[in-house]
Structures are given as structure tokens and as C-alpha cells.
Amino acid sequence: MSWATTNAAPKPATPAWMKVIRPQHVLVALFLIAYPLVASPFWIVQIGAQSLFLGVIALSLMFLAGYGGMVSLSQMTVAGVAGYMVAVFGTNSTHPLFGWPLWVAVPIAIVIAVAFAILIGIISVRTAGIYTIMITLAIGVAVFYFAQQNYAIFNGHSGFAGLPGPEGFGLNWRDPMPFYYMSLAVAAASYLAVIYLARSTFGLTLQAIRDNARRMNALGFWVNLHRVVAHAVAGLIAAVGGLLYVWMNGRVSPGTIDIGPVIDILVIAVIGGLRHPVGPFIGAVLFVLMKNFAIDLISPERFNTFIGLIFLAIVLVSPDGLLGLWRMASDRFKAAGSNRQWSNSWRNNNSK
């Protein structure tokens, strides 16, 4: 059931964390901070911010899949639940229910989304491996149908529109620049949190469970608790990403959590690579660029065929996404290390 190899385990935590910062990290950070100063609003929001928060939601999947060996297809659903709850408890123009201010509605939305993620965890961790995909996909699709047919809470087919973005410090955070920096802050915080968690005791235990759950069980670790906590952490990340998602669009509807967006998150994570937290962000940038500019190459209606074929090509050629391709290329370049260890990870998943 584990499908990532031990050699992916990060090096033991370095106390001198400054040492791990390399020039390219500084360059990327500087670029991300300076980006909105040179880009147009379309590039700031549609490309920049959208890549960031889609990356955040995909990051929650990468955390579960890469470190926990649990490929959950319900991460977009968790994000959507957070978005729905902020519409239900906060203000919206279509179906006002509570109308509470955002500083009350946002914590409630996040708590409910995390509780939902924990529930998904409890339901799905009793089975493992490939079953996780089936169960989480079934949950995701069931929530979609429920949101579509329920009018009392979810306002049915039309969902909620007219969601206000957060305001404060004299800024409307839905304006391009503030929204971009808010997304960047969330993305950076989630990224660093995942990096930190992966090297913490919890993260190392989780990776050990991914590699051999039976052994960890025999060693006295409560395997399922670790998995549920991983779902909770991923749920928190997805929930925050989901809030950004609905704030950008100003609306949330069943279409937000339809099977299409659910699969998009998987596509993003897999295209980028599930091995390192940077993968989902690379995948998100690529996905958003393709979604906006593939129209110039092919007719806009056939975008799904295009992205589906790219996804198929990536899965068939490089199981570890673009990160895997990069690694293969650099391995070949150095003529050191073998590619075999990378493809092996995909053969190990038969072990129970």
C-alpha cells in the first residue's frame, strides 16, 4: 500500500535551519514578492493568486499522499466545505442565513471543514491503499450530490453568490495586490508547515507508517491515530485554500466541488509530483497557465481532453510528475544514481 520509497524520507532535522537555505530559494522568494509589482491584475490574480491557492489545496493532497501514503480525492471537497460554511455563516447575497461577520464565520468554517476532514479520516483509515481512493472519491461525489439537492443548508443547484472578501487595515483584500499577498502568505505558511511537519517526530512516524504500517503497529504506534491526525492537518490546509478559492470567485456552488475540480486537484498534484511540497505549486502554475492559454492552441471546449492527455502522458512517462522528470534528467546528467529506485516506488504498492 505504500507507494513511495524510504529513500524519499527527508534528512534528519538540521538544527541550523539556516544552512538549508540556498541561493535559489532566495531568488524564488524575491521573485514571488516582487511579481505583482511588474504584472498586470490579470496575471496577479488569475494566474498568480489562483496558482497559489490551488497549489495550497493540492499541497494538502501531497501531504497525505506523499508522507502518509493515502491518496485522498476528497481534498477539494474539504476546501469546498470551508467555502460553503463561510457562505452559510457569513454574509452572501443569494440565500442569507446567519450573516455573521467574517471574523466569526471564518473560524467556524475552518473548524467544520477540519472536523469533516477528521470524519473522512476516521472512515477511510480502516482500509488502506487503493481503497482510500475509492472511499474518498465516493465521499466527494456524495457531498457534491448532497450540496446539489439540499436547499435548506447548501441552497441547492445555485449555491451562494455575493460573498464579500475580508476587509481590514484599510484594505479590501479582494483587490488584486492584497489578494495576491494574502494567497502568498497562506501558501508560504502551508509550505513551511509541511516542510517542518515532515521532519518532526509526527512526520517521521507518518512516513514510517506509510512504508510499513504493520511494523509500526507492532512497535506500539497507534497507526490509525497518526493517519487521522494527518487528515486533520491536510484538512486545515485545504480549508484555508478553499477560503481563498471562494473569495476570489465571490461565489460557491455545487460546481465548486463537482468531480471535475476534485480531479483537477489530483491532476495538479500528480503533474507537479507527490514527492516534495514544491510539486503541487509547480503543478498548479502549469495547470493554471494551460487552462488560460491552451485556448489559443485548441478550442476552449476541449480543454479537458488536452489536460487529460497531459495527465495521462505524465502518469505513463514519469510516475513522479515533473519533479520526477527533473530528477531523472539530472540523474542522467550526473550519470550517478539509478532511475530504478524512482520507478520501484510504483511497484511496491502491492504489499499489504
Next chain:
Amino acid sequence: MKLFILTVMNGMTLAALYFLVASGFTLVFGLMRNVNLAHGSLYLLGAYVGFNVADWTGSWFLGVAAGFLGMAVVGAILQVVIFRRMQGQDLRQTLVTIGLSIVMADLMLAIWGGNTYQFDPPSWLSGPVQLMTAPVVKYPLYRLVLFASAIVIGVGLWLLLNKTRIGMMIRAGVDDRGMLAASGVNVQRIFTITFALGAGLAGFAGVVGGTALSIAPGEDTRYLLASLVVVIVGGMGSVTGAAIGAILIGLAEQLGLVYSPTYGVVYTFLIMVAVLAFRPQGIMGKAA
């Protein structure tokens, strides 16, 4: 009372349809550990192909045959061209099926458009039948035939699996693939046959289900969800489990739809959760 009887009848019709779709899904999973998330797409493609063939030839039965055979061929091609190359790599196979379902859904939308298609069974199969006199309950004959055909196919599958040589090989493969190969059986051939059979059943269900209800984009997701839930509840790889799961889910869906319209899906969900809580491997599933 009348409403209840009709609802149960509708539930059983839906269960028959779910069984037809899910039995192929569970067969393929049981033998190859291949979670074919494109199974719903095969259902929908089978329905479209069947519709077109029935339209051209004027024969509904040719449509059914085309739906079955067409998808069986597609299934065999998928197995030989793609899945054979990634034997034993569960996750990668599943990702490939997801990719296939994205592309197939989009291409079907391109070819057949977003319209809802409906086609009629032969006239002697349509029309209502009176089931009871007090209260008067009438039910479409076609749906009864659909239900009967599911039973026939269920029994046929059981006979195939339990009484024939090829069935014996499939069952042996479910239990221990390596051992079956070691005893000189061409496992790849068995895999291809099973995949073709499973895909063909999806196509068959597409035509008969599309006749009873309708064919439209989005139905692929609906039947994928149904297959997933039915085999999670019934137990992966078990045809009997698929029958039990299909009846539970079909009834729950229809009763929920009638008696608490906006919470119908919740029952499906609760059944799945309850089964997973007590029997994670499903009602008829074997412990992993």
C-alpha cells in the same frame, strides 16, 4: 401504500441496473486489483454506441449487442495496450483510469453534445403491466424485464464463475495470481477476458439503463459513484456482494428520494459508513 410499493419497485429496478454496472467493476477489481475509475465512462459510451446503432438499424436488440460488444472490445484494448504494461502498480493504473475518464467524458461531450437522449425499447416490451388489483398498481413492463435480465445475468455470472473452467481460473486468479500463473495458465488471457467481460457488462447496462432512464453527460459520474459505493458496501471482488450492495443502495436511494427528497444521498453515505465501521472489507469481502 401504493407509493411505497412503487418506490420499492423503482428501487429494485435501480438496484438491477447498479448490479449490472457494479458486477463488472468488482470482477475486474477482484482479479486484477485494478480500480477502473473509467467504468462509469464505459457505461455512458456503451449507452451512446447502443443508441446510435439502434437508431441506424432500427433494432433495439442490435443496440444492446453493440453496447456490450463495443465496450468489451474497448475493455480488451485497454487491458492489452495500457494495463498490461503496469501490472501490480495499483496507484498508477488508477491514475491512468482517471485520466481516461477525463478524456472520454470530454470526447463524448464533443461527439454527442450535451443533449439528453432517450430511446424506446421494442413496442412489445413497453407499456404498463398490472401487478395488483387492490390497490391498483401498474408498472412498466420494460422495467420488470430489466430486473429479470439482471437476475439472469447474475445467475449467468455465478454459473460462469462456479461451473466453468474459465470461471475456475478467474476465481483462482482472485485468490492467488502467482500460483495460477505457476500452474501453467495464461494469466494475461484470463485478465483480458475478464476486463472485456467487465467492460461489456458496463456497456450492456448503459444501453438497458439508458432505455429505462435517459442518457446524458454526467451519467458517467453517477454510475461510477454507484459502482464505488456498491462494491465498497458489498465487498470488493464478490459478485454476490455486488448484488447485496446494489439492492441496499438502490432501495435507499429511491426511498430517500420519495420520503426525504433533499437528504436522499445521505442514506447512501450512511450505509457506506456503517458498513465500513463494522466490516471494512465490505459485507461479502474477504479480509485483506
